Amino acid sequence: GAVVSQHPSWVICKSGTSVKIECRSLDFQATTMFWYRQFPKQSLMLMATSNEGSKATYEQGVEKDKFLINHASLTLSTLTVTSAHPEDSSFYICSARDPLANQPQHFGDGTRLSIL
Amino acid sequence: AQTVTQSQPEMSVQEAETVTLSCTYDTSENNYYLFWYKQPPSRQMILVIRQEAYKQQNATENRFSVNFQKAAKSFSLKISDSQLGDTAMYFCAFMILYSGGGADGLTFGKGTHLIIQP
Numbered sequence: 001g002a003v004v005s006q007h008p009s010w011v012i013c014k015s016g017t018s019v020k021i022e023c024r025s026l027d028f029q030a031t032t033m034f035w036y037r038q039f040p041k042q043s044l045m046l047m048a049t050s051n052e053g054s055k056a057t058y059e060q061g062v063e064k065d066k067f068l069i070n071h072a073s074l075t076l077s078t079l080t081v082t083s084a085h086p087e088d089s090s091f092y093i094c095s096a097r098d099p100l101a102n103q104p105q106h107f108g109d110g111t112r113l114s115i116l
Numbered sequence: 117a118q119t120v121t122q123s124q125p126e127m128s129v130q131e132a133e134t135v136t137l138s139c140t141y142d143t144s145e146n147n148y149y150l151f152w153y154k155q156p157p158s159r160q161m162i163l164v165i166r167q168e169a170y171k172q173q174n175a176t177e178n179r180f181s182v183n184f185q186k187a188a189k190s191f192s193l194k195i196s197d198s199q200l201g202d203t204a205m206y207f208c209a210f211m212i213l214y215s216g217g218g219a220d221g222l223t224f225g226k227g228t229h230l231i232i233q234p
Contacts (some may be wrong), residue, residue, distance in 0.1 A: 034221040038159070043207060046221040091159055097219055104151060105211070105222060107161035 003027060004096050006108025014116055015086060021079045021111045023050075023094030031043035034105065035067075038091040049094075050077040055115035084115045118143045118210050122225035129198055136183075137193045137228050139176050139208030147213050150184065150191045151222070155205040164206070167191065195230075204234045 007058040011019055011100040023033055031052045036044040048069055056069035066088075068080040077096075080089055094112040119142045129135045141150070152164040167184050173187045174182050179199075182191045195202055208225040 003175070032164045032218065036221070044156050044161075044222070045219055049221055086207045093159075093161065095161075095222070099216075099218060105150065105164050105219075106163075108163075112159075 004094065004106045004108045006111060009109060010114075012111045012114045012116065013084065013114045016083055019081045019084055019113060021081075021092055021113075023044055023077045023079070023095075023096070023108050025075045025096045025098075025106075028096075028098035028100070030077075030098065031074060032099075033071060033077040033080050033094055033096045035069065035077075036093045036095070038093065038110075040091075044093065047079075050079075052077075065108075081113065084113070086115045089113055090114050118145070118212070118223045120208050120210050120225040121222050122208050124228045125226070126229040126231070128231040128233060130148075131200060133198055134194065134196050135198055135230065136231065137195075137208075138204055138232060139191045139193070139211050139225055140219050141189050141208070143189070143210065143212075145212050149211045149213055150182075151209040151211070152182070152191075152193045153179070153207045153209055153224075155227075156203075156204075158178060161207075165193065165213075166167065198232045200232050200234060203230060205229050 005024045024030045033050040038044045047062045050069045050071040052071045058064045071077040094108045095105040097105045121140045148169045150167045154162040165177045179196045181194045205227045207227045209222040212220040
């Protein structure tokens with residue numbers, strides 16, 4: 001079945017650092033990918049919709065200059081957390097859907113981001 | 117905007133019992149999917165079951181079944197013969213489906229922490 005790969009799975013870095021997270025669809029082309037954030041003991045919240053070849057669409061309250069999204073190919077979307085601060089520490093998870101196969105969204109395994 | 121409500125923050129049952137998790141949603145859309153996802157401590161999102169809104173028949177996957185009441189906007193999950201491995205967070209989720217195959221991101225409920233006691 002369809003698989004979504006996300007890297008890295010865990011990253012610890014100093015405040016002020018920028019961190020890039022990759023999300024790849026391994027056996028299908030994804031014109032659209034989604035990025036979610038999950039704080040401890042909370043649900044997943046959609047941050048943005050990543051569109052191949054065009055600008056991402058951000059949900060209300062998500063800073064587009066803080067969370068840069070690039071979807072340069074049909075199998076890769078990246079989320080860059082710029083100048084990360086401790087409050088950005090969270091679990092970030094991506095998903096993608098193969099529209100041709102009428103499949104539900106498939107999730108990556110997530111990235112645990114810890115900013116010191 | 118769509119909303120998904122899970123009113124049970126935590127539930128606990130004995131192994132082998134049947135348990136039902138509730139979910140209600142609100143939308144003005146007519147074409148959508150509903151899902152139940154399981155999230156164990158590893159935080160991996162595992163699809164348990166899905167339901168297309170246009171289908172009247174309730175979805176079933178082995179021990180998991182749903183009671184989909186479209187008019188009432190209700191989508192409950194029944195787990196039969198519960199097992200220790202069913203212990204996890206369970207999230208109800210909603211997705212709008214567009215003609216041509218496009219879809220929105222998922223809207224999740226707050227989740228229910230299900231504990232299966234030995």
